[in-house]
Amino acid sequence: xxxxxxxxxxxxxxxxxxxxxxxxxxxxxxxxxxxxxxxxxxxxxxxxxxxxxxxxxxxxxxxxxxxxxxxxxxxxxxxxxxxxxxxxxxxxxxxxxxxxxxxxxxxxxxxxxxxxxxxxxxxxxxxxxxxxxxxxxxxxxxxxxxxxxxxxxxxxxxxxxxxxxxxxxxxxxxxxxxxxxxxxxxxxxxxxxxxxxxxxxxxxxxxxxxxxxxxxxxxxxxxxxxxxxxxxxxx
Numbered sequence: 054x055x056x057x058x059x060x061x062x063x064x065x066x067x068x069x070x071x072x073x074x075x076x077x078x079x080x081x082x083x084x085x086x087x088x089x090x091x092x093x094x095x096x097x098x099x100x101x102x103x104x105x106x107x108x109x110x111x112x113x114x115x116x117x118x119x120x121x122x123x124x125x126x127x128x129x130x131x132x133x134x135x136x137x138x139x140x141x142x143x144x145x146x147x148x149x150x151x152x153x154x155x156x157x158x159x160x161x162x163x164x165x166x167x168x169x170x171x172x173x174x175x176x177x178x179x180x181x182x183x184x185x186x187x188x189x190x191x192x193x194x195x196x197x198x199x200x201x202x203x204x205x206x207x208x209x210x211x212x213x214x215x216x217x218x219x220x221x222x223x224x225x226x227x228x229x230x231x232x233x234x235x236x237x238x239x240x241x242x243x244x245x246x247x248x249x250x251x252x253x254x255x256x257x258x259x260x261x262x263x264x265x266x267x268x269x270x271x272x273x274x275x276x277x278x279x280x281x282x283x284x285x286x287x288x
Contacts, residue, residue: 057221059258060251064193065241075241076147080119082237086246087188089236090278093125096186096217099284100126101133103184103213109136110183115170115206116190117141120152120163126186127161140182142166142175170205171198177209186215192253196262199254203266207285214268216283217276219253225279226250256281 065071066079087093104110112130114123123141130137139156141163143149149165156163166176171194175185185206191199206214219225229250233243254262256273263271263283271285 057223057226057251059221059254060248061195062248062252064245064248064252066245067193071241073147075239076145077151079237079239079241079245080148080151082239082242083189084119084121085236086232086242087121087125089232090280092188092217093122093129095276095280095282096122096188096215097126097129099215099217099282100184100186101130101135102284103215103286104135105183105212109138111138111140111181113140113142113175113177113182113185113209115142115175115185115187115202117143117152117165118148118189120148120155122188123152123163123186124155124159124161127156127163128159131161138162138164140164140166140177142168142170144169170202174201175205175209179208180211182209183212184215185210185213186217188217189219189249191216191218191259192221192249196258199259199262200266203263203268207267207287210287213284213286214271215285216259217280218259218283219250220275220279220281221250221253221255222279225253228279259283 229246233246260273268285273283276282
């Protein structure tokens with residue numbers, strides 16, 4: 054699949070001055086796109102492979118957004134009989150508020166941390182969380198910041214790391230345009246969806262950054278739809 058040169062642009066939803074109502078509508082639109090693309094199902098499948106058997110486990114979702122994916126994963130864990138403690142972090146108070154509302158509605162307990170993970174790293178200690186996951190966040194970052202964040206995720210995980218993100222390609226840009234028009238009325242999502250794909254990485258680029266972060270044996274492969282999944286298991 055033909056890749057495009059990376060074009061990292063400021064996204065509208067990252068603006069701290071964004072109106073709270075517009076921010077919430079954008080989060081709702083992104084949640085709808087995640088639901089249609091079955092983002093939670095894909096992440097749960099990868100997370101489940103890393104979890105130990107026979108004891109309660111912990112999961113940290115980095116840059117949680119509205120919490121739709123994290124809560125979906127927690128509900129799937131509950132349905133599979135897994136006792137899972139969920140922690141989340143995000144720089145946005147609006148995102149954490151939406152996550153709390155969603156988790157209460159789903160009957161999922163969540164420990165929330167407001168944190169600039171790029172600047173300050175993760176608040177957890179070394180190897181204190183079973184699995185650390187991250188969905189649709191890395192494409193917001195410069196390459197050195199991705200490496201540092203991946204290293205932080207590896208540091209706090211006991212079992213491993215799972216990352217899902219967009220793949221940069223022409224088909225992905227076209228899909229972002231269609232999804233923005235069909236699945237949401239949010240102008241923020243319609244603009245940011247395209248910018249996100251243009252700022253995303255390729256499989257080879259993510260694999261190289263994972264290796265630089267110390268995940269030399271990370272598995273990075275294409276996933277549906279026009280995304281990619283990184284899975285790293287602690288040796």
